[in-house]
Amino acid sequence: MSDTRDSNGNILKDGDSVTLIKDLKVKGTSVTLKRGTMVKNIRLTDDPAEVECNAEKVKGLVLRTEFLKKA
Numbered sequence: 001m002s003d004t005r006d007s008n009g010n011i012l013k014d015g016d017s018v019t020l021i022k023d024l025k026v027k028g029t030s031v032t033l034k035r036g037t038m039v040k041n042i043r044l045t046d047d048p049a050e051v052e053c054n055a056e057k058v059k060g061l062v063l064r065t066e067f068l069k070k071a
Helices: none
Strands: 018-020 050-053 061-064 068-070
Touching: none
Parallel strands: none
Antiparallel strands: 018 068, 050 061
């Protein structure tokens, strides 16, 4: 299994905190997560391009690692 990496190539681990590098609309909701939003305690998935997390207003969110930067 390949390493899960953020947009800058840093390796991400379970429990890391990440910051969004782009505004992201959350499908199925009217919520937009703003650039610079800190997301704590991520969980790695079987897909190295995605992580699971809970954001302020959204639980059980899956984010693409290309939009994340290790905090």
